[in-house]
Amino acid sequence: MREKLFLLAIFILLPLLRDIKAQNVDPSAVNVSTLSTSEIQQLISEMNKRGMSESEAIVLARARGMSESQISLLKQRIAEVKMGGGQANEVYSSDDAMYLNEDVLSAKAELDFTKVDSRIFGFSFFNNENLSFEPSVNSAVSPSYMLGSGDEISIDVWGASQQSYLLMVDRNGNINIPNIGPISIGGLTLENASQKIRSKLVLIYRDLASQTPRTFASINLGQIRSIKVNVIGEVFVPGTYTISGASTVFNALYLAGGPNPSGSFREIKLIRDGKEKAILDVYDYLINGNSNVNINLREGDVILVSPYLNRVVLEGELKRAGIFEAKQDETVGDMVLYAGGFTDDAYTHRLQLYRKTGRDRLFKDVLNKDLGNTKISNGDSIFVGKIIERLQNRVTINGAVYRPGDYELTQGLNLSELIKRADGLREDASMERGIITRVKDDFSLQSIAFNVSDVVNGNSDVAMKREDVIRISSIHDLREYRTVQIYGEIQRPDKYDFKEGMTIEDLIFEAGGFLESASDAYIEVARKLTVDEGSEVTDNMVHVFKMKVPRNLELENTEASFKLQPFDFVFIRELPGYEESAVVKITGEVAYAGEYALSSKTERISDLLERAGGITKDAYTEGAMVTRRVKISEKQKRLRLELLERDSTLEFTDLDFEVVGVSLTKALQYPGSRDDVFLKDGDEIYIPREIQTVKISGEVLNPISSNFIKGKPLKSYIWEGGGFGLSAKRGKVYVVYPNGSASGTKRFFFFRNYPKVTAGSEIVVPAKPYKDPLPASAWIAMASAMASVAVVISNINF
Known part of the structure; x- marks a missing residue:
């Protein structure tokens, strides 16, 4: 019986379920092209309710004898309906319309949110594609589910007796079990209805009630009916919605788009049978995850969304800044809780509250201790500031200590103790002077000098204050970086670091040694003047030393080696005859x-x-x-x-x-x-x-190469090339000879003396430089000027 009904739903489609007495269905005789869009929609709805995918339904249709052409057409029709296509203006009977209203579930309303303030907390909750609250068709139904007209009851009897029933609750709330008669279960919970049905089954299956039964029965809910609920008040799309009988308040609100900008998330009323069943607070679900707020709906329920109560704007260093709704007597602390609390950078000591009084605005400081005592009013704005980048107990030591960096300013901390915390001074520390940079009360900077040696030896000390920066320099930081340079016939001429006791042989060795062209007998060293010498004005610039260095840089007579000083310049000369x-x-x-x-x-x-x-x-x-x-x-x-x-x-x-x-x-x-x-x-x-030819190129009519004839003049070669071109500059003709030299045309009075032509040479006729022609305006201006001159001359009285 169940299989036949299922095949009827798939291939004869839902409108024909009215005639449930049909026993023989031939899927091969189904003509998909004659099915209306509404019938295809019913088919899709029925497949979804039974948890069957499209591919599974197609496999079953093929196994039952449906042709491949009809299967292909069915796939196409299903795809068109899912994409919103299909035939328009279809007509169906009033019975079909009644059936569709009962079984075709409502879709989510199309909304335009471009003008909606998305900062309203909870707005995205009812407008999220991934969160619809729609109950799964395959999930178990709660025993407290209230049965009604349209629900399907599945009864399976097995054991000594075997039988299956698939029964629909009729409009009167009854099911009719063969050989038992009608049983009224409408308005009962699934649990109570199961007990009542079981008590009736005992009449024909008496073994069910024995102490050691051999017959067993399972009573389950099959297809769930659809119900109609009304969503009214401050929602985006109020109206009547057809939803699954297992749906909840949130599912209906989702279809209606949720509360609109004037709607409340804290006071949503569920009205059942003309009485107020419950008042829902969406925040309880969003903040605390309390799923008991989301109540199951019944046929004819009314969801009323009231206007919002008190709306508050929270901005600044909060985890969820936005617009929140407050109930009567809620406080600033509650709003901070709804906003997820403070961020890590929030200044929590004092919050800024801006309040509308009806006449103007009022500003109020809300201290942290008063968050739970300061009540909220409609239109309040709360701002949470950011902590300042200021450390209240830090000191810093830099320079020639082993562990420079930031340290905690403890009670009674002195400079000597801070140096010990930094693991002491490095060996290169300058002991004569250190500097403390201190921030005064007016934020100006103060420099305090101290003797590093006295502090370390305990002869003096300095008390540390907040944000003190101590600088102990290295002896190398207090003098110019010392180098020596080498130039000339050396492998790697460059600048090198100076080392104490460095000799000229050491520098040559570090520079890679002499080149073969280097002279070891003529080496110069230029040395800067001393401080004392530089204090007097003289013509001297440097001291120059000349010496000879062993070419193999041997270590003999090292005591007599020339020792370098910082900033010396060494010059290695080239051998004179190299x-x-x-x-x-x-x-x-x-x-x-x-x-x-x-x-x-x-x-x-x-x-x-x-x-x-x-x-x-x-x-x-x-x-x-x-x-x-x-x-x-x-x-x-x-x-x-x-x-x-x-x-x-x-x-x-x-x-x-x-x-x-x-x-x-x-x-x-x-x-x-x-x-x-x-x-x-x-x-x-x-x-x-x-070479036996002469080349003619440039501004000639036909540039060619001509045979060389001894004594033949240059013009004859040009005529062989067609003669001069229109832009040829005849007075500048020249000849390029095979050895690369050239000879030009000479002029004597009105005569041109062209150069001699030899075998293999090239005659070049250059072009005149291009000149832009005068525009018409220039000619007009010149004519006007000439006319003016003519008038002046004619007026002169000779």
Whole structure:
């Protein structure tokens, strides 16, 4: 019987439960597309009440023969209804409407809280998605649950006799047990109804009452009926709500949004059968966790939310600052309790109370001892301040003691005792003077000097006061930090700490020793003038000492070693004849190309070519190029930046080499001449093969490379490139020769003398600088000025 009713609820749906005599249900014949949205809603409600998930219901439907297409459509319809979709303007009978009103539970009202003061304590309690107070469909019902129309009673008999009953309490409060008849249980508690039903079952199962029964019965509550309650008064959405019969006052208030900004959390009345059943205080639940406040509801109950009693604002150093409601005769202490108490930084000695008198405002100091005696009035504001950052019993000692820091100021504490608490003085402590910085009564600072040695030896002492700061300096703190510096041909030239008894050999050793280029016979030490010498005005700046140091830094004659003093400067000179190895490179048409080390400072190009075996027969000496490495110092870089800031039109190349404009032909013909230059480290000589072309570039109509013809003038090459362009600057044509040198056009009266062209050279025709054309306004202004001049001239009387 139970299984058939369950299948009816799932596949014939709740509206058809009216005909509970239906015995045969064919799930495969159910057409989901013909079901209305209300019927789908009933299905979802029934599944929730029975604790069945959607997936479990689908599995059962498939096992009973429902087709996959209908199952897929059912899933879609359920999802649409849960998302708020479905068909609109559906029509159902009055009987259906009655059934829906009884079984479709009310949803939480949609509220707009943008204008609600969220500081009101308890507001979020009834508007929290995670806290609805809705009873679980699977949880056990209390024995005190009051039965009524619509409740479902499940009776299971087992043992010698076996039978199951699933009975619904009708409108008259009766259940009808076959072979027994109607039993009136409406208005009884579940416990009392169970006893009454059991007494009736004995009539047909007599073994239930024997001393050694073999038949047993279990009476439980199955489906719980829905009830209607009215929520009125100062709530967000007053009205009639359909809720589960096991619901409580808080569940109904949750659906209605709880008390509105004018509603009370301390005086919520439950009216039953026209009489006041109870007055609920939500604070008792929120503060003390008293669940007895949350009373179960019955059909027709009325929940009346009164206007708030007294409202108080609590701000400042409280754990739950906000707006609280106070009952009559409650005190400031009660409000602090509702606010969770004071924070760690709260100033609890005195609270500030601002009160509205009806005419103006009144300020009142509430001392801590009066919190429980000061009563609250409507509109009060209480502010709890913050403690000040002030220590009443602290002293501090810093400097040359073993444990500097803060210490407790005890009764009669002296400076000598404080030093002992700090584990005494360090060995480097300055014994002549210490300083106590004291805060006077007017918060100005006072400096008190003391002799550290006298205090430690007991010859004198100083009484400590609150916030005293004692400073005992180290001897190193009272003088300039002492260093020595070493420069020149040394591994690690730098500044080093000075040590007593430090010699020049010690410093050289600490700096990593000599470089190979260092001269051990010419070392200078520059020493500052003494204090006495500096007190007189002279031309002297430093004392200079010259000496020789063993290159291996041997320890012989250590007593005669030169001892350094603080702030000495040591200079290690370079050997007079020392030169770094210089390497040059020669490539191209030579017998033995590659890198060569310069044998002397006076080695020339001709000398290097002789060492390289001379040039080959294909060498083109006129096109030979000599480049030299260029090193740009940081000073030059900074100077370039300064020049660019002054003149943005300047340009600097980032190349790390430059071309040396010499003629290799003349250098080989006339060794030692001006073109046969001395070579330097990093120089490169490139000797190409003879080049048979001339390149024409720049402002010509067709830049090309043309065959070189000896004696052919420069203009002929330009005409081969199509001639000059419109913006060509003819008087500035120049030729760049293969060796990197260049020659420009010379002018004699109205004649231009173009430079000679050689094989492999490049003819460059520069462009005229671009000039912005004058705007129309400038031409108009000029015409106006000329007209004015003409008028003036015409008026002159000759």
